[in-house]
Amino acid sequence: MATGPIARGKRDVFLAYARNNATLAKAVDRFLRSAGLSVWFDQRDVPAGTLWLAAAARGVAQAGRLVILLTETTPRAWLRAEFDFAARTVARHPEVEVVPVIREGFDAGDFAADLERLDPVMLPRDKALLEDHLKLLVARLSVPQGMPSMPPPPQGNPYPGLRPYGLADGRGFFGRERETVEATARLGTQAGGDFVRWLRVEGPAGVGKASFARAGLAPAIVRGAIAGGRGDWRVIAMRPSEDPFEAFAGAAVTTFNDLRPxxxxTLLAQPAGLADLIREGLAPDEGVLVVLDHLEDVLSAADTESLDAFDGLLADALDDFDQRLLLVTTNRSDLVDATLAALPRCADVARRHAAVLALGGLSRSGLRDVIEGPTRMVGKPLPADLAQRIRRDAERFVSAPARLSWMLQALCRGPRPTVGRYEALGGLGGGVARALDQGFAQLGDDDRQRTRDLLTALVASGRGRSDLPVAITWDEALVAAGEGPRAQALIQRLASPEAADGEPLPPALVQLTRDGQVDHVRLGHSALLSHWPTLSAWIAADRAILERRADVEQAARGWLRAGADPAALPQGPLLALQAGDDLPEDQRRRLRASLRTRTRHYVEQAEAAQRQREADAKAAERAARDRAEKARDAEQRASRAHVRRLRLFVALGFIGAGAAAWYGLDATRREAEMRERVEWASQQRAQAVEALRDAEAKHLAAEQQRKAAERERRLTEHERRAADRQGAKAEQSADVVLMFAVEAAVEADEYFSRIPGNDGRYARRMYAEAVRARLESRLAEDPDNRRLRYLLARQHGLIGDLAADEGKHRASAPSYEAATEVIDALVALEPDERYVRAQAEAHTRLGRLLSNTRKGPDDPQAAVDHHRKAVEIWTTLAEASPDDRALQAQLADTRADLGLALMQVEGQGEAATAALAQSVTETRALVRANPSDIELIHALARRIGRLGEAEAAQGDFAGAVARYDEALRLLDPFTNMAEHRSLIRTRASVKRLRHFAKAQIK
Incomplete structure (x- = not known):
């Protein structure tokens, strides 16, 4: 029975409410106090500088009733966190009555049965009827009555066993209240005004970091414990895997389920993608809490590109000004330095935006709370002697949380818990190991060997540090467990062990998780490494295999990072070592089965290349033998031929002696003929020299005539230019006064731009409007004055620029359109080059405005039309001045704008790709002519990246990856140059897009 008002402590009521219900909460508080009830209300009872969570804990400990205010706008996450808090409060203070107060329109959903048991008080939406219903609430709070208790956790057993507590296990999470208060104090707005958005929870293995982050700290933040926090929080909870970026993206898709996956x-693949997702996907009073437990898992990441993208995604969001992001990470204290070294950008951000909480073992009061609180909550309190025995044993273990959770779960499953049953289970020191050994003994011989192979594949050798659990994919786990249907059934059995009624549930040896789009297998709990001597013995026996596997994994990662060059694959003795050829057959089999998929492919490719080299060597040896045999045969044939030739020479000698006599008689005749031929050739040479001299004389005369004509042309050109200069001076003098006035306006605008704040912007806008009005008045008097039309178009453009600079994009559109209309009409009358350039600039400006991709183009087809007009004009100008690099650059830039605009129009994907490809070709030509121009290189890389996006949108992900690779090659030389931050941001964006495209190919 309830004890009535002010039966305990100093308050009748503790009023709990979500922040978006603050107005109604104030009204309820005023009414209850006017009725004479003492109310704890945080807006009044939490002094400045006081920690909200600590004040709330003291307040509810002093109250007789816990009133929970619920409306149709109450966030579901807050409701779950507040109900879990209420259940823990009742477990500690059974005399507290929980009174839900529900306004009409509230959807109870999964909480309907719980609320019905608590006999809620209903409030109407009509304010005129509110007072009558509040009187019923006062009556309920003022008169003692039966107090229905909070329901226990849904499974009836408040302990999760040998697995971490999750986001949904907050109701049974006890023992870390002091640490939770300390953690919330280090997040959010600090005393000096700084906003800390990253809390790094560090501690030894098995101390309960993941459980604390998910079931303790996250619900406290959702309840409103952070100074400067939000009223409604979305929680992204994940654990990094071999592909941390994809794991984060998959968790974000689940959390932002109101957006298309x-x-x-796509947003996350962009620079500052998480910050953009928060700005575009959340209401102003919403926030995102990211919980990354076991951050040290990034040390086993297989994909370095994914790791870099993950690092940049978090660092960019933490560095953003938006305070709607909070990050909580857990990290083994002995791996902190290595983890931050793998995430260099996050390490840099940590110095500015992070606080550290060192989580140790449970305190004595925390141990008492863990042992007694959940059992009281389910109505099965432990005997005093048993609770004291467990507390005494737990004080000896730093990793007590995991041992405690399993032991208390086992005690709650069986008959009445006693000290004898506790000892029969093995106590805290040996209970987990005994249960694991018993479960392992029930397996057949073959399954025991498969289990050993699988579990050692889930461990990475620490080499001087503690060993580290790792995650492997489902397919890799099947290979490690021996493959086939039997391996699949064994993994499922190890992940979901069964026990008879009343018997303790054996700990799960493995856990199955889904990270992003990939199923992974992990150890059931990292505490298995220290709590199960059998596993420790296997690891010690297989230490050489684990270290060999680590070496091969590292070699494979280095090979992949260097470009996967087939020529760089290991060979010879190194390959034999990495393939395990020096190991006994059983160890070699287990080494090969435990390799990750990418490493297995690396070794298999190296072995295939080695076999090919050996086959090539054998073929070369056979060819050499064949060539040697052919050489011997040829030598023998040559020897026989030499003998035949000697015999022939002897015979021919006799014949030659007779022939010589005949040739001697004929020599005199042939000499006379030769002399005649030489004389004829001398005559021909003399005639050719004479003809050459005549040709040279004619060429000289023609050259003299050409030079005279050139002098005449230059004289004519000089006279023409003098006439042009005279005409230009006459034309300039006609409007000298007007030009002076416009120049004065430009100088005045520059002066006004130096005035800070809204005053300067107002002065610039007013002065620009005055000049525009004066030009329009002057043009009305002289409508044929083309120079005035040109100046008016420029002034319209200036006014549009001023509006755009202030972020008023819609207000700038009329000015840009007016500039375009005036300059188009002027060019139609006189296509002067100045006017044509201004026309191209006007259409380019208006096209870019209409292509605003942040809020989406209002009229994408109009943007395309203006860009096409601008491209047409710039093309004409560039063809007329092919050596003008500025014109060529402007044409490439505008064509790229056209491609981006076409991407916004449905059905124009191919046209967009063509425009971007042409822009890339033009920019590449400019880079070849100016290879040291960094801005041009940056522009080329951006346009190649955009071309990749267009190809990806068409479904050509392989082509997109090739484009991204080309862009990265251009940007890589600038990676370490801090002065080129824009290039570094572009590179990070391209890497994320490449990673996304590769994921689509897979």
Whole structure:
């Protein structure tokens, strides 16, 4: 029975409410106090500088009733966190009555049965009827009555066993209240005004970091414990895997389930993608809490590109000004330095935006709370002697949380818990190991060997540090467990062990998780490494295999990072070592089965290349033998031929002696003929020299005539230019006064731009409007004055620029359109080069405005039309001045704008790709002519990246990856140059897009 008002402590009521219900909460507080009830209300009872969570804990400990205010706008996450808090409060203070107060329109959903048991008080939406219903609430709070208790956790057993507590296990999470208060104090707005958005929870293995982050700290933040926090929090909870970026993207898709998955992934692939997702996907009073437990898992990441993208995604969001992001990470204290070294950008951000909480073992009061609180909550309190025995044993273990959770779960499953049953289970020191050994003994011989192979594949050798659990994919786990249907059934059995009624549930040896789009297998709990001597013995026996596997994994990662060059694959003795050829057959089999898929492919490719080299060597040896045999045969044939030739020479000698006599008689005749031929050739040479001299004389005369004509042309050109200069001076003098006035306006605008704040912007806008009005008045008097038309178009453009600079994009559109209209009419009358350039600039400006991709183009087809007009004009100008690099650059730039605009129009994907490809070709030509121009290189890389996006949108992900690779090659030389931050941001964006495209190919 309830004890009535002010039965305990100093307050009748503790009023709990979500922040978006603050107005109604104030009204309820005023009414209850006017009725004479003492109310704890945080807006009044939490002094400045006081920690909200600590004040709330003291307040509810002093109250007789816990009133929970619920409306149709109450966030579901807050409701779950507040109900879990209420259940823990009742477990500690059974005399507290929980009174839900529900306004009409509230959807109870999964909480309907719980609320019905608590006999809620209903409030109407009509304010005129509110007072009558509040009187019923006062009556309920003022008169003692039966107090229905909070329901226990849904499974009836408040302990999760040998697995971490999750986001949904907050109701049974006890023992870390002091640490939770300390953690919330280090997040959010600090005393000096700084906003800390990253809390790094560090501690030894098995101390309960993941459980604390998910079931303790996250619900406290959702309840409103952070100074400067939000009223409604979305929680992204994940654990990094071999592909941390994809794991994060998959968790974000689940959390932002009101957005299309492809939209979430596209946003995350952009620079500052998480910050953009928060700005575009959340209401102003919403926030995102990211919980990354076991951050040290990034040390086993297989994909370095994914790791870099993950690092940049978090660092960019933490560095953003938006305070709607909070990050909580857990990290083994002995791996902190290595983890931050793998995430260099996050390490840099940590110095500015992070706080550290060192989480140790449970305190004595925390141990008492863990042992007694959940059992009281389910109505099965432990005997005093048993609770004291467990507390005494737990004080000896730093990793007590995991041992405690399993032991208390086992005690709650069986008959009445006693000290004897506790000892029969093995106590805290040996209970987990005994249960694991018993479960392992129930397996057949073959399954025991498969289990050993699988579990050692889930461990990475620490080499001087503690060993580290790792995640492997489902397919890799099947290979490690021996493959086939039997391996699949064994993994499922190890992940979901069964026990008879009343018997303790054996700990799960493995856990199955889904990270992003990939199923992974992990150890059931990292505490298995220290709590199960059998596993420790296997690891010690297989230490050489684990270290060999680590070496091969590292070699494979280095080979992949260097470009996967087939020529760089290991060979010879190194390959034999990495393939395990020096190991006994059983160890070699287990080494090969435990390799990751990418490493197995690396070794298999190296072995295939080695076999090919050996086959090539054998073929070369056979060819050499064949060539040697052919050489011997040829030598023998040559020897026989030499003998035949000697015999022939002897015979021919006799014949030659007779022939010589005949040739001697004929020599005199042939000499006379030769002399005649020489004389004829001398005559021909003399005639050719004479003809050459005549040709040279004619060429000289023609050259003299050409030079005279050139002098005449130059004289004519000089006279023409003098006439042009005279005409230009006459034309300039006609409007000298007007030009002076416009120049004065430009100088005045520059002066006004130096005035800070809204005053300067107002002065610039007013002065620009005055000049425009004066030009329009002057043009009305002289409508044929083309120079005035040109100046008016420029002034319209200036006014549009001023509006755009202030972020008023819609206000700038009329000015840009007016500039375009005036300059188009002027060019139609006189296509002067100045006017044509201004026309191209006007259409380019208006096209870019209409292509605003942040809020989406209002009229994408109009943007395309203006860009096409601008491209047409710039093309004409560039063809007329092919050596003008500035014109060529402007044409390439505008054509790229056209491609981006076409991407916004449905059905124009191919046209967009063509325009971007042409822009890339033009920019590449400019880079070849100016290879040291960094801005041009940056522009080329951006346009190649955009071309990749267009190809990806068409479904050509392989082509997109090739484009991204080309862009990265251009940007890589600038990676370490801090002065080129824009290039570094572009590179990070391209890497994310490449990663996304590769994921689509897979």
């Amino acid at each position: 492809e939209a979430v992934r």
